[in-house]
Amino acid sequence: MLPGFSLRIANRLLELDRVADAVEAFGEAHGLSAKLRYQIRLVLDELLTNTISYGYADDGEHGIHVGMAEEGGRLRFLLEDDARPFDPLTARIPDVSAPVEERPIGGLGIHLVRTIMDRVAYERVGGLNRLVLEKDI
C-alpha cells in the first residue's frame, strides 16, 4: 500500500501552496505523469479557491480537510469543510463552445473539475460539505 496524504488547511488562499506541495509528493509517490499531477492540483485549487473565497459567512478561521489516496488503479480525493452548503454538481456550467463574444466569463473552474474527474459525489453530512472525487489511472 503506497502512502496516502491527509492534511488540514486553514481557509486562506496562501494555504493552497501546501496543497500543491502535497499533490507533488503524492504524485511522485504514485508515479503520476506531469499532466495528471497538474490536473489534480488544478481540480483541488478550483474547489478550494471557491470554498475559501465564497464559502464562509464570517471572517473566522475554519479548517478544511484534504485527503488523497490510491485504491486499485483509482485516485480518490476527499474534501471536507464547514462552509455554506455547496454542491458543485448542481452549479451552472458555462457553454464552452459559444462564440467568443458571447462566452461567459466565469464558471469554468467547476466545468474543469467535472470534466477532469471521472466521478464526483457530494453530500452534506453533520454540517459539513463532503466531496469525494475519483480519477481512474
Added chain:
Amino acid sequence: MQLVEKESGEVTVLELGGRLDSNTSKVLEDKVMEILGQGKKKVLMDFADVDYINSTGLRVLLLALQQLKKVQGKLVLSSIKDYMKEVFEISGYTEIFPIYPTQEEALANFS
C-alpha cells in the same frame, strides 16, 4: 508570475512565466488593459515558462480576447507546455485562440 513585454514589429509580445492563478493573474489583466489603452491591437502571449494556470488565469485570457476583438485586434498564444494543453481543450480555448508551438511560428503567422 513573471512578465516580460517586447515589441516585434506591430506585435506586442508578452513572455509569461511561473504561475497564472488567483494570486497572480491580476498582473496580467492590468498589463492587457494598459496595452489596450495604448491602442495596440496585436498581442502574442508566450507561455514557454508558464508551469501552472487555473481558471482565474484562463478567464484573463478570454477577457483579453474579447476586448481585442472589439477593436478588431488579435490575440495569439504560443509555447503552451504539453501537460497543460488538455486543459485548454476542455476549456474550449483551442477553438477560439490561434495557438502555435513556438513564438517564432506565432509571429510568422500573425500577418
